[in-house]
Amino acid sequence: METIPNCEACTKPSMEEIRLWSQSFDKLMKNPAGRNVFREFLRTEYSEDNMLFWLACEDLKQEINKNTIEEKARSIYEDYISILSPKEVSLDARVREMINRKRQNPTPHVFEDAQLQIYTLMHRDSYPRFLSSSIYRSLVQGGSRTSSES
Numbered sequence: 001m002e003t004i005p006n007c008e009a010c011t012k013p014s015m016e017e018i019r020l021w022s023q024s025f026d027k028l029m030k031n032p033a034g035r036n037v038f039r040e041f042l043r044t045e046y047s048e049d050n051m052l053f054w055l056a057c058e059d060l061k062q063e064i065n066k067n068t069i070e071e072k073a074r075s076i077y078e079d080y081i082s083i084l085s086p087k088e089v090s091l092d093a094r095v096r097e098m099i100n101r102k103r104q105n106p107t108p109h110v111f112e113d114a115q116l117q118i119y120t121l122m123h124r125d126s127y128p129r130f131l132s133s134s135i136y137r138s139l140v141q142g143g144s145r146t147s148s149e150s
Contacts, residue, residue, distance in 0.1 A: 013037075018139045022131050025123040029054075041130045042122070045063040049087040050118050050126070057115040061108045073106035081114065089118050112146065 013033040021028040
C-alpha cells in the first residue's frame with residue numbers, strides 16, 4: 001500500500017476479512033486495511049477526500065484538549081468544508097448551516113452530521129463500484145495489493 005501517502009498502519013488482511021468487506025460497508029470501514037484499500041479505490045475516482053474527511057472527523061472525536069479540538073476543527077473546516085477548499089466534500093445546505101453555527105465553539109462532534117452524510121455517500125455511491133472494481137477483485141482472487149511486495 002505504499003501507493004497511498006499517509007495510509008493507516010495495519011496488518012495484511014486475511015481472506016476472511018476481505019470477504020467480509022463485501023458483506024457490509026460497516027465491516028470495511030471498521031477495518032484499517034479495508035479503509036486503506038477503499039481509499040486506494042476512492043483515489044482512482046478522485047473522491048479520496050471523502051475518506052480523508054471521515055478519518056479527520058474520527059480523529060477529532062478522540063480529542064479532549066479544548067485548544068487541540070479548536071485547531072483540528074478549524075483545519076477540518078478549511079480543508080473539507082470551506083467552499084474555497086480544493087478538497088471540499090459534498091454537503092447539503094442544512095448541514096453546512098449547522099456547522100457554521102457550531103463553529104464558534106466546536107466540540108469533538110461538531111462535524112458529526114457532515115461525517116454521517118459523507119459516510120452515507122460513500123456507502124451508497126462508491127462502495128458498490130468498489131466491490132466490482134479490479135482493486136477489490138484482485139484481493140478476492142488472492143492477488144493481494146496490500147502486501148509489501150507490490
